[in-house]
Amino acid sequence: MSQASTETPGLLAQARIIAGDFEFSPEDVVKVAEHFVQVMKVSLTNDGPSQLPSFVTKLPRGDEKGVYFAVDLGGTNCRVCSVTLHGDSTYTLLQSKHAVPSSLRINANYEPLFDFIAERIQEFRGAHPETRQQDPNELEHVLPAVNEKRRQHFQKLGFTFSFTCEQHSLTRGTLLHWDKGWNIPSALGKDPCAMLQEAIDRIDMPIVVSALANDSVGTLMTRSYSSQEKSRPLLGAIFGTGTNAAYIERLSNCTKLHNQAEFQDFGSDDRMLINTEWGCFDNSLEVLPSTKYDHLLDKMSDQPGDQMLEKRVSGLYLGELLRLAVLDLVQGGLFDMTVDSSSPLFQPGTLDSSVLTALAEDDSEHFNRSQSFLGKLLAAGGVSEADAHAIRLVSIAIAHRAARLAGASIAAIIIQTQVLQPRSPVSTPMKASIGEEIHPYSSTSKSATQDFLQLFRRFICKPFKLLSLCGLLGKSRTPPSLSSDHRVVQNGNLGEDVIDIGVDGSLIEFYPTFQQDIREALREVPDIGVEGEQKVRIGLVEHASAVGAALMAQAAQV
Numbered sequence: 001m002s003q004a005s006t007e008t009p010g011l012l013a014q015a016r017i018i019a020g021d022f023e024f025s026p027e028d029v030v031k032v033a034e035h036f037v038q039v040m041k042v043s044l045t046n047d048g049p050s051q052l053p054s055f056v057t058k059l060p061r062g063d064e065k066g067v068y069f070a071v072d073l074g075g076t077n078c079r080v081c082s083v084t085l086h087g088d089s090t091y092t093l094l095q096s097k098h099a100v101p102s103s104l105r106i107n108a109n110y111e112p113l114f115d116f117i118a119e120r121i122q123e124f125r126g127a128h129p130e131t132r133q134q135d136p137n138e139l140e141h142v143l144p145a146v147n148e149k150r151r152q153h154f155q156k157l158g159f160t161f162s163f164t165c166e167q168h169s170l171t172r173g174t175l176l177h178w179d180k181g182w183n184i185p186s187a188l189g190k191d192p193c194a195m196l197q198e199a200i201d202r203i204d205m206p207i208v209v210s211a212l213a214n215d216s217v218g219t220l221m222t223r224s225y226s227s228q229e230k231s232r233p234l235l236g237a238i239f240g241t242g243t244n245a246a247y248i249e250r251l252s253n254c255t256k257l258h259n260q261a262e263f264q265d266f267g268s269d270d271r272m273l274i275n276t277e278w279g280c281f282d283n284s285l286e287v288l289p290s291t292k293y294d295h296l297l298d299k300m301s302d303q304p305g306d307q308m309l310e311k312r313v314s315g316l317y318l319g320e321l322l323r324l325a326v327l328d329l330v331q332g333g334l335f336d337m338t339v340d341s342s343s344p345l346f347q348p349g350t351l352d353s354s355v356l357t358a359l360a361e362d363d364s365e366h367f368n369r370s371q372s373f374l375g376k377l378l379a380a381g382g383v384s385e386a387d388a389h390a391i392r393l394v395s396i397a398i399a400h401r402a403a404r405l406a407g408a409s410i411a412a413i414i415i416q417t418q419v420l421q422p423r424s425p426v427s428t429p430m431k432a433s434i435g436e437e438i439h440p441y442s443s444t445s446k447s448a449t450q451d452f453l454q455l456f457r458r459f460i461c462k463p464f465k466l467l468s469l470c471g472l473l474g475k476s477r478t479p480p481s482l483s484s485d486h487r488v489v490q491n492g493n494l495g496e497d498v499i500d501i502g503v504d505g506s507l508i509e510f511y512p513t514f515q516q517d518i519r520e521a522l523r524e525v526p527d528i529g530v531e532g533e534q535k536v537r538i539g540l541v542e543h544a545s546a547v548g549a550a551l552m553a554q555a556a557q558v
Contacts (some may be wrong), residue, residue, distance in 0.1 A: 037412045075162070122312055220233055221547075249271060298311060321398050323351045399517075501538045
């Protein structure tokens with residue numbers, strides 16, 4: 001049992017010093033944004049862990065239809081979902097969640113894990129027969145051998161596989177390494193989609209794994225499908241347990257793909273969605289801020305020296321940074337409260353980002369709510385107003401730095417994509433897919449421009465339905481192309497540029513000032529400024545992992 005001194009002015013003074021260590025100045029924001037732009041450029045030319053091609057070359061427009069399955073594997077859980085796309089920017093989602101036994105997460109062979117997933121899919125289809133497309137040939141009972149002709153009639157599944165993979169196409173990838181406590185050696189170097197397909201085929205289920213999905217790409221895809229806004233999104237970002245982003249990049253800039261035959265013939269306006277994997281940006285710590293708590297957290301982590309941005313931004317680590325800082329104050333004998341060795345304060349990984357959110361939301365007089373909350377959370381006795389105030393000071397500083405780092409990262413994408421630079425009123429749309437040309441609209445032809453605006457309003461500017469209703473299963477259709485023009489049509493004229501960003505994750509959704517702090521950082525970057533920040537529209541994306549995987553599966557079949 002340790003009891004601290006009652007010299008609360010010393011406590012608050014020390015808490016302010018720690019909070020000051022997490023200060024991230026405007027100059028720091030600019031330095032990080034500029035460095036990240038260079039990281040992005042270099043990583044588009046060289047193979048490596050960041051700036052990964054998604055092989056998605058079109059965005060949904062909201063009129064896609066069909067029923068698709070999705071599997072989301074990560075952490076310790078497996079989610080099986082069906083997504084019914086209604087063709088009007090709405091969808092119906094059904095899902096089941098299953099804990100993956102530790103014996104499958106750590107195993108010499110990969111077959112038991114993927115058999116487990118396939119069996120959960122089979123159970124889901126049995127529990128929800130309405131998700132199964134009618135099969136006139138009863139393909140589940142005839143043609144016992146799986147062949148390509150039969151496979152053409154199968155329902156499509158998108159597989160969100162939350163482990164490090166090198167992606168070779170929309171449907172193929174190679175597992176590079178496990179993390180999060182998983183270890184299945186025989187799966188390394190293999191294709192996750194192929195391993196799941198093998199298990200599905202073993203039980204003769206009429207499903208084809210047609211897309212290797214990524215959560216950040218899925219966020220961007222889902223934002224594009226479900227948004228009621230007139231412009232197409234530029235990027236999708238995740239600020240939750242982890243952090244990542246995907247954005248639209250010119251194929252001409254992605255030179256590491258140019259040696260592949262299918263990417264040697266492209267136009268100047270052709271685009272691809274890029275998975276930044278920005279969590280590993282600046283692992284060498286050239287510009288990222290570091291405190292002694294950052295160094296200690298990294299040393300104690302499963303992968304020291306890796307994912308340095310993620311360790312400063314994601315919810316998985318922010319609670320741990322707070323725990324380490326508070327533990328430092330406790331060991332300095334500065335608190336009024338008492339904590340013993342059984343307190344969660346002495347157990348790594350026991351605090352998460354929800355703790356920071358709860359403290360930030362406390363507007364009670366004398367921090368009464370925080371006192372009660374911390375007493376229960378830390379199993380502490382006699383939590384004083386000064387104790388709560390000190391912990392809250394440090395907590396807010398940690399979250400503030402995280403949000404400003406997020407803002408600097410978003411700023412780098414805005415700068416890299418040059419969306420704020422002046423351009424011609426109408427740009428050439430990109431190809432719907434590699435090799436399928438979409439005829440450009442002439443920027444000098446009045447009639448062509450009017451036609452473009454008419455089509456834009458008719459097919460894109462549709463009212464968003466707030467309630468997703470169950471409907472008849474529809475056949476999927478080929479989505480229109482992804483336009484490189486991000487302008488909003490206002491009163492029949494091209495209006496100001498809007499930079500649309502879809503976001504997902506508990507930090508951006510629940511932390512009260514996270515978006516505000518992101519915007520503050522954006523304004524501090526000279527290439528963006530106040531005027532540029534005002535053009536940024538941030539929208540929350542729900543069910544991004546499942547719906548995004550389904551949309552990627554839909555895109556793979558056209």
